[in-house]
Amino acid sequence: MSRTMLERTGSRAPRGANDSRVVSPGPSRLRRAEKWAALVLLLPALLGFVVFYLYPTVRGVWYSMTDFNLLNDPTFLGMANFEELAADPQVWDSLRITAVFAVVNIAIVMVLALGLAAFMQRLNLRNWVRSLLLLPWLVPNVAIALIWGWLLDANVGYLSQLLKSVGISGVSFYNGDAALGIIIVISVWSGLGYTALLLYAGMLQVPNELYEAAALDGASETRMFFRVTLPLIRPVLALVLVVSLIGSFQVFDLVQVGYGNNPIPEVRVIYYYIYQQAFSFYNMGYASAIAILLVVILGALTVVQMRLMRANRSDLS
Template sequence: MTRLLERSTDSGQPHDGPAGPVAPRPRRHWRRREGWVAALLLLPALFGFAVFWIYPTIRGTFYSLTDFNLLSDPEVVGLENFRQLASDPQVWSSLRITAVFAVANIILVMVLALVLAALMQRLHLKTWMRSVLLLPWLVPNVAIALIWGWLLDANVGYLKNLLDSLGVHGVTFYNPSAALWIIVAISVWSGLGYTALLLYAGMLQVPGELYEAGAIDGASESRMFFRLTLPLIRPVIALVLVVSFIGSFQVFDLVQVGYGNNPIPEVRVIYYYIYQLAFSFHRMGYASAVSILLVVILGALTYVQLRMMRANRSDLA
């Protein structure tokens, strides 16, 4: 009898006896249902990502290996477009101009935005005052280019005439020595408020006890800013730098609209040159190759930025 009971117990067959507490079974069906709900909610975003990013990327990569001119069927030419762009002076000139614009824009925006964010943190500005800072960022770039184009017009520009009366001459879009810096100034004016609010949001995450401890130890405001605030908001700064860097290399609207489709060479940025290659010179294959080069450059520089800034680590954790 004992052996029979042991066999029945080992084989998992039910047997009579006092029943102990039964462990609850994991509700796997609920987890599966949550997974399906999450996938359903992500489906529109995944569809848009596939249609507007993955498919154009694959198509553009294919065109970069062809001589597609928008008028006839593309023929594969291999790496000929990449060999050609390696010796194209206009490609490297446009990249140089874009790099100068990006560096100047990022430095000015970051410095001014940090100062503005620190002031908001200390002065506790009201919500409506912080909202006002977003107004230039909310205006479309096309409208910004038109407005500043009228203000700096060589003949009827109000701001240009005002600067002339103050002894500052040559501040027009078509002045070769000032054109790029005018574009930089407009870009800084447009994105300063948004960047400052991002940094301000990061500063709000810093515990107030750290500032109180620093004040007790006799640390000045500037010392606490450089020794406490900046290190603790490093991930936010890294995010802002990467977004600003990529956005600066994508400048196009200010040049296209501000110059009426006829920019001077000093402001022919890489995005505008790609646009010219594709739709003015009908060299879609070559334009795609230049775009691939730009993607590779931005990807490599973004990776270096994130590694140098240690963006995946936070001192607040």
């Protein structure tokens, strides 16, 4: 049939047979659908972030520039609270005590945790053995403070009496010379297992072929640890250091509970000083200013630490 006859009779080819306009949904439409799905799934977390983090942060910044005692309406003061804390020796003394605690605590925990993680990696311990390491970390810090407070009581504490029997006296919470060391020991005991398991998880990502090649070259276990393991777990190591730093500067419950709301000056850490200003002296505005100072210090230390550790780059990729 000629083209004229086809047009006259109305005969047509099947729809879509040669129609290039029939296409599947494009990638842009799929990406838009994925974005909406991701937004719906993230919405609860975003809502929680706004309600429990962003809003309190904004309120805290506002309170830091006011005179607020929880009983009356805030009165705007500008930067007066920050000028006052700059001249407050208690703030800097509390920061010094907290910094000493953080440095010593992190140094001891990291050295012991790295050794324990390497030990677990090379011996391939059973799961129940690794689970036991988490037990101290799972115990609430309030219970830990109460238990150690009883053990180190100067009069009836079992551990204090045991140490006295071997010639070591003065080991109690209220001994100014030993107080900060006791808090550090308790913190190390509590967080060592958790830190070791984090580092152990990072070590599991290192291919065994690298250890086999190093062993063929005659490298010892110590040399493989420093030349193979540590460089390859640098991102995990940086994460653990940052988390440990923030957690060390947030030490509070051991001091609050261990000293029965009356710590001696040797262990008055910055978090306790903020709590004291806010809920003992009702200087909420001044306490907020100190908290903002702490946020700035931790933020700066975190950025420096991440840059020095080159945490955004991994030799495993």
